[in-house]
Amino acid sequence: xxxxxxxxVDLGATSGRTILGTLADGRLEQEELTRFPxxxxxxxxxxxxxxxxxxxxxxxxxKEVAHRGITLTSIGIDTWGVDxxxxxxDGAILRNPMAYRDPHTxxxxxxxxxxxxxxxxxxxxxxxxxxxxxxxxxxxxMRKDANSAMKxxxxxLFVPDALSWMLTGEAVCEYTIASTSxxxxxxxxxxxxKLIESVGMKRSQFGRMVQPGTQIGVLTEEVQNITGLGxxxxxxxxxxxxxAAVAAVPAKNEQFAYLSSGTWSLMGIETKDAIINNRSYxxxxxxxxxxxxxTRFLKNICGMWLYERCRKEWPEEVRQLSHPxxxxxxxxxxxxxxxxxxxxxxxxxxxxxxxxxQQYCRETNQPVPETPAEICRCIFDSLSLRYRQVFGWxxxxxxxDINVLHVIGGGSLNKYLTQFTADACDVEVLAGPQECTAIGxxxxxxxxxxxxxxxxxxxxxxxxxxxxxxxxxxxxxxxxDAAYEKYLTITNQK
Numbered sequence: 001x002x003x004x005x006x007x008x009v010d011l012g013a014t015s016g017r018t019i020l021g022t023l024a025d026g027r028l029e030q031e032e033l034t035r036f037p038x039x040x041x042x043x044x045x046x047x048x049x050x051x052x053x054x055x056x057x058x059x060x061x062x063k064e065v066a067h068r069g070i071t072l073t074s075i076g077i078d079t080w081g082v083d084x085x086x087x088x089x090d091g092a093i094l095r096n097p098m099a100y101r102d103p104h105t106x107x108x109x110x111x112x113x114x115x116x117x118x119x120x121x122x123x124x125x126x127x128x129x130x131x132x133x134x135x136x137x138x139x140x141x142m143r144k145d146a147n148s149a150m151k152x153x154x155x156x157l158f159v160p161d162a163l164s165w166m167l168t169g170e171a172v173c174e175y176t177i178a179s180t181s182x183x184x185x186x187x188x189x190x191x192x193x194k195l196i197e198s199v200g201m202k203r204s205q206f207g208r209m210v211q212p213g214t215q216i217g218v219l220t221e222e223v224q225n226i227t228g229l230g231x232x233x234x235x236x237x238x239x240x241x242x243x244a245a246v247a248a249v250p251a252k253n254e255q256f257a258y259l260s261s262g263t264w265s266l267m268g269i270e271t272k273d274a275i276i277n278n279r280s281y282x283x284x285x286x287x288x289x290x291x292x293x294x295t296r297f298l299k300n301i302c303g304m305w306l307y308e309r310c311r312k313e314w315p316e317e318v319r320q321l322s323h324p325x326x327x328x329x330x331x332x333x334x335x336x337x338x339x340x341x342x343x344x345x346x347x348x349x350x351x352x353x354x355x356x357x358q359q360y361c362r363e364t365n366q367p368v369p370e371t372p373a374e375i376c377r378c379i380f381d382s383l384s385l386r387y388r389q390v391f392g393w394x395x396x397x398x399x400x401d402i403n404v405l406h407v408i409g410g411g412s413l414n415k416y417l418t419q420f421t422a423d424a425c426d427v428e429v430l431a432g433p434q435e436c437t438a439i440g441x442x443x444x445x446x447x448x449x450x451x452x453x454x455x456x457x458x459x460x461x462x463x464x465x466x467x468x469x470x471x472x473x474x475x476x477x478x479x480x481d482a483a484y485e486k487y488l489t490i491t492n493q494k
Contacts, residue, residue, distance in 0.1 A: 004073045004451055007065060007232075008441040009058050009163070011079040012241065013263075014038055016054065018061030019435075020070070021442030023451055028465040030438060034061045040099055048096040049159070051085055055166050059226055066228035074445045075167065075219075076237035077160045078244040078437055081180030082135045085162035087155035087171070094149040097159060098142075100133035101349075108132070108141040116140070116198050120281065125192050127276040127287035128182040129300060135181035139199040156205050160239035167234050168217035171207035174236040176243035178209065179289035186274035186287055186295060212238045212247075212291045213448040237444040238291055242266055242298075244440030245408055247291050247455070248433065250463035255403045257394050259387065259421065260436070261411025263305045267390045268298025269398050283393055291444065292455050297397065299390050302342045304411055306379045309353035310372070318372050327416050330376035336483040338366045338378040341491040342386050364490050384420035385487040388480075391425045405429045408436040412469075422471040423480050433466040 003024040010017045018033045036057045041048045058077075065072060086094040098104070109132040113119040119130065128134065135158075142150045157165055158177040165171050178184045178191060185192045190209050196202065210216070218231040238244040245260050246268075260266040274287040274295045288296040311319060311326075318326065338361045340347070350356035357375060361368045369375045395402055405427050407418055412431040422429040433439055439462055446452045452461065488494045 004446065004449065005065075005070050006442045006445040007062065007072050007075045008237075008438050008445070009061070009075070009077040010241070010244075010438045010441060011038060011054060011077070011159075013080045016057060017438065018058065018064075019438045019442070020065065021438070021445075023442075023446050023461070026461055026464055028439065028442065028461055030435065030442070033064050040101070041096065046104065047099040047102040049083065049099050051093060051096055051159075051162060051166075054163060058163065058167070059223070062223075062227040062229055072229065072232045073449050074215075074233045074235045076235045076441045076445045077163050078237055078239055078241045078441050079159045079163070079177070081177060081240050081242070082133055082138070082158075084135060084138075084156050084158045084181075086149040086153035087157060087162075087165070088152055089154040093162075094152055097162070098138065100138070104145065105132045105137050105141045108144065109134075109137040112137055112140045112198075117195065122182065122195070123281050124276060125185050125195060126182050127186055127274045127280065127285075128179070128184075129284050129286035130182075131300070136183050136195060136199065139201065143200045153205060155207065156201065157207060158239065161207055161236075164216050164234050164236065165207075167219055167223055169220050170217035172210045172214075172216050172236055173207040174214075174239040175209060175211050176289040176291075177239035178206075179287070180240055184289070186276075186289070210236045211293075212236060212243070212444055215448065235445050235448045237441045237448075240288065241437045243288065243290060243296065244438075244444065245436040246270065246296050246440070247444060247458070248436040248440035248462055249406045249408060250430075250433070250459050250466065250468060251404070251406060252459075252463075255400050257391065257398075257402045257405045259405060259407045259411075260409045261303055261407055261414070261417075262409045263303055263308060265301040265303030265383070265387070265411070266298050267301060267387060267394065268296055269394050269402070271295045271297050271398075275397055280397065285393070285397070297394075299393070301383075301386055301390060302347055303383065304414075306342060306347060306353060306357070306383070307376065310357070310375055310379070313352060313354050314372050323414070326372060327376060327380070327414070329373040330380060331416060333371075333373050333377050335377070335479070336381050336486060337374070338369045339385065339483070339487050339490050340378060340382045342379075342382050344491075366490065380417050380420055381483070382487070383417060384424040385484055387421050388424040388484055389487075389493075391427070402427070407431045408433060410434055415469075418469075419471050419474065422473050423476060424484070426473050426477060426480070428473075429471040430468045431471060432468040433462070439466070
C-alpha cells in the first residue's frame with residue numbers, strides 16, 4: 001500500500017489538536033501538527049465555545065499541510081458531545097454555541113420530565129443516560145428562556161457537524177454525535193420527531209443523518225483558496241470523541257469491555273443492538289451510537305476530575321511533584337481507609353473538591369483524609385471500586401463472556417489506578433493506546449477510503465501500531481472483596 005495521509009481534528013473540552021496520520025504497510029503513524037486551547041467564554045451570564053477560533057485552528061493546521069506539499073486523502077473531525085450551533089437562513093452562524101457546563105439547564109431537566117415527556121418515555125425512546133446538559137434539555141431551557149438564536153435558526157448542527165459545514169457547506173447529522181443528544185431513537189436510527197417537537201423544533205432543521213465513514217463533501221473553493229489545498233474530501237468519522245476512541249480499541253474479538261479513562265471515565269461494551277429495559281433504566285446506562293451499526297452500551301463515571309481538582313488546590317510544593325511521585329506516595333498509605341462514591345452529586349462541581357471529599361467521609365463516619373497522599377489514595381481506591389461495580393453490571397447485561405478490559409485514553413498511563421482496576425475487577429487489563437480518539441478518527445477515514453476493509457482489520461492495524469501494557473490481578477482478591485463490601489455499605493447500595 002502506498003502511503004496515504006489523513007488529517008484529523010481532535011477537539012476536547014479544554015484543548016484541541018490537528019494530527020497528520022499516515023497509513024502504510026499495515027502500520028499507522030501520527031504526527032501532531034498543532035495544539036491549542038479550547039477556552040470557555042463567559043459573557044452575559046452564560047458560557048460559550050468560540051466556534052470561530054476552532055475553525056481558525058483547523059485552517060492553521062491545513063495551511064501547514066499545504067506548506068509541506070502533502071496531498072491529503074481526507075479530513076475528519078471529532079469533538080465532545082451534546083453541544084450545537086444555530087445557523088440562520090442566510091447561512092450565517094447566529095451565535096457562538098452555548099457550553100454544556102452553562103447553568104441555564106439547572107433544574108430544567110426535572111421540569112421537562114415532569115411537565116413535557118416522562119422520564120421513562122424519554123428513556124424508552126432513546127436509551128440515553130439522564131444528564132442535565134444533554135441537548136434535549138439544553139433546547140428545552142433555551143425555549144423557556146426565549147433564546148433569540150433558537151427562534152431564528154434554520155439549521156441546528158452539532159459541533160463536529162458545524163465545523164464540517166464550515167469547511168464544505170454541507171449540513172449533516174452524524175450518527176454518533178446525534179446519539180449524545182438524548183433525541184435519537186436507536187431503533188429507527190434517526191432523531192425522534194416527538195422529542196424534537198417537544199422542544200419546539202422540527203426534524204427538517206437538523207441535517208441529514210449519516211453514518212461514520214460517510215463523505216460529507218469536499219472543501220469549498222473559499223477554503224481551498226485560504227489553505228492552498230485542493231478539493232479534499234471531508235469524512236463524517238465518529239464525530240463524538242468517545243465514539244472515535246472506542247472505534248480504536250485494539251481488541252481481537254467481541255469479548256471485551258472498555259474503559260475510556262480521562263477527566264470522565266466511560267466504561268462499557270460494544271453491542272449489536274441497544275439495550276433498553278427495566279434494569280438498564282434503573283441503573284441509568286446509556287446507549288450511544290457506534291460504528292458499523294454497533295451500540296456503545298456504557299456508563300459515565302466521574303473519573304480523574306476528582307484528582308485534577310484536588311491537585312489544583314494543593315500547595316505549590318505538592319503541585320510541583322510529578323504525577324508518579326505524588327501517586328507513589330499514595331501507595332504508601334493505608335489502603336481502603338476512606339472510600340467515597342465518585343458519582344455522588346457532592347463531587348459534580350464543588351467549590352473545594354478536597355473539602356467535599358473530607359465532608360463525605362465525616363458524614364459516613366470514616367477517617368477523614370488530610371494529606372495529599374491520603375486524598376489521592378481515597379480517590380484511586382474509590383474509583384477502582386466503582387469500576388468493579390459497573391463492570392459487574394456490564395457482565396450482567398452482556399450476552400458474551402468478557403475476557404479482557406481495555407483501558408484507553410490518558411488514564412491508561414496511570415499504572416497505579418490501572419493495576420487497581422485489574423485487581424478490583426479481577427480481569428486482565430490491557431492499557432493503551434493513549435491517543436485513541438485521534439487514532440479512531442484517522443482509521444475511520446482510512447476505512448472510508450477503502451484502505452481498511454472493516455472494524456476488525458482496523459483494530460488489527462491499531463494493535464500492530466501501538467504498545468499495550470498488560471496488567472493482571474495481583475492475587476489480593478479477598479482484600480478487594482472485603483473493600484467492595486465496605487464500598488457498598490458506605491454508599492448505601494447493599
